[in-house]
Amino acid sequence: MTQDQHGLAMSGAGSAAARRYDRAIDELLHFRAEVDAEAGAALAESPDFPMGNVLAAYLGLLTTEVEDARTARVRFGAFRRRIDESRLLPRERAHLAAVGALLDGDFLTCGARLAEITVAHPRDALALAAGHQIDFFTGDARMLRDRIGGALSAWREDDPHFGHLLGMYAFGLEEAGHYDRSEEVGLRAVELNRRDVWGIHAVVHTYEMQGRFGDGLRYLDARVPDWSTGTFFNVHSWWHYCLYALEAGDVDRVLAVYDALMSDGQSCMELLDAAALLWRLHLEGSDQTVRWRALADAWPMRVAEPFYAFNDMHAVMSYVGAGRLYDAEKLIAGREAYVREPHPGVTNHDMTLRVGLPVCRAITAFGRGDYAAVVDLLYPIRHRVGEFGGSHAQRDAVQRTLLEAALRSGRHDVARVLVSERVNVRPCSPYNWLKQAALAESAGDRAAAALARRQAAALTRTALAD
Incomplete structure (x- = not known):
């Protein structure tokens, strides 16, 4: 019987396999691609090592890639057939x-x-770590916060992975709306480990949700070597950088980053970041057809069968x-046919039915120029889009689509509500004030539109000057 680096007993592992497992967990918490090699090495040492097989299964299942999941299913099934589960430890x-x-x-039961x-x-x-990702995929902000928060008292500050726990906790705090505490905890996580990309990510999300794009740019610029290379999270971090640049109105910088780092995505996560970025430009009338064509070519094999509705949305974009x-x-x-059939316990079935399909239909209606249909589809579900996963920042693409459709369809009543909500939550966001200007312009109030545009310009100057 061996123990892992955190003092937990493990069966079926020799000392070499246990060391490889510990290294794999470290790589996982650092979001480094080496996690796959270390997990494989652990199983090469001890093929029926239970926690090694569990880790390999999570790695395959949490990428949201259909082929990875299929491979994980085959390998884990073979492992279970080889062992006597009654002899395993309860954990x-x-x-x-x-x-x-x-x-x-069944994400929820997992x-x-x-x-x-x-x-x-x-x-x-x-x-x-696996539970945290499940909470992210299901959009469960409360559990993103409390799963980690409930465990923290069992960890000491001198534990080598305490900082990583803080980084996860900071992200949960941010998604649950505790922005001051999220910033505090996230900064502490990065202080303990400057290359904790998830901790950096939590701080970046906090600034995004507060509209502090100037602070976000400065924070990322100050530590580029810590987050921009060496992990499978690099593209997503650059996506956040581009969100700040978009808020500042720097489209040239956004496209430069896109072309250099995002245009040849190799995973669903990277492809959806690319789509989400180009979609924000699309909503503002920016023609990126050439970039879209290359991106669209990468999606068919990844959405050939239903797996994760959040990916479907970005493929449709x-x-x-x-x-x-x-x-x-x-x-x-294809997804309409999927939801007509019963799939008991399959989380993606309900995600697709309740959120994924209405959002995909709305995006397609936007592409046809049927903006009234977009409003009709999205307005009733706007407060439950979190059910199909992602973060508030990612799902803002849906909210922006609804707002833009309301403006274009002349639904001034709906647009007024949406703009008012945004301005009052993030009064320092130039985007929100520019939409206030568009609303005023459409109502014929040129003076109010001019004032809103001046406010947006002033916010940009102030944020970038600080």
Whole structure:
């Protein structure tokens, strides 16, 4: 019997496999691609090592890539057939049950089982990391906060991964709306480990949600070497950088970053970042057809079958941006057939039915210029789009689509409500004031429009000068 670096017993692992497992957890918490090699090395040393097989399964299932999930399913099934589960430790059996739920497409049950593991074993870093990702994929802000917060008292500040726990906790605090505390905890996480990209990410999200784009640019600029290379999170970090640059009105810089670092995405995560960025430009009338065409070509194999509705939305964005409405409508038709069939316990089925399909239909309607239909589709679900995962910052693409459609369709009543909400939550956002100007202009109030535009310009100057 061996122990992992956090003092938890593990069966079926020799000392070499246990060391490789510990390294893999470290790489995972750093978001480094080496996690796959270390996990594979652990299994090469001890093929039936339960926690090694559990880790490999989570790695395959949490990429949201269909092929990765298929491979994980085959390998984990073979492992389970080789072993006597009754001889495993209770924590290991609990992980097998959590992985089993995830293999069945039941994100919610997996998350609940991982939470039970954390209650009994709050120092199980894998249960915390996997559970945190499940909470992200399901848009559960409360659990993003409390899953980690409930375990923190079992960790010491001198634990080598305490900072990573703080980084996860900071992100949960941000998604739950505790921005002051999120900034404090996130900064502390990065102080403990300057290359904690998830901690940096939490701080960046906090500034985004507060409209502090100048602070965000300065924060990222000051530590470029810490977040821009060496992890599989680089593109997403650059996406955040581009959001700040867009708020500042620097489209040239956004496109330069896109072309250099985002145009050849190799994963669903990278492709959806690229689509989400180009879609924001599309909403503002920026013609990026050439870039859209290349991006649209990368999606078909990844959305050939239903797997994660959040990915579907970004594929549809790409098809619409490229002018391939037929492909968007084909994907939607496939998902409509999918939801007509029963899929008990499959989280993506409900995500697709309740949020994914209405959003995809709305994006396609936007591409057709049917802005009234966009409003009709999105306004009723605008407060529950979190059900299909992602962060507030990512889902803002949906809210911006609704606002732009309300303005273009002449639905001034809806646009007024949406702009008022945005301005009062983030009064320092130039984008929000520019939409206030567009609303005033459409109502014929040129004086109010001019004042709003001046406010947007002043905010930009002040933020970039500080």
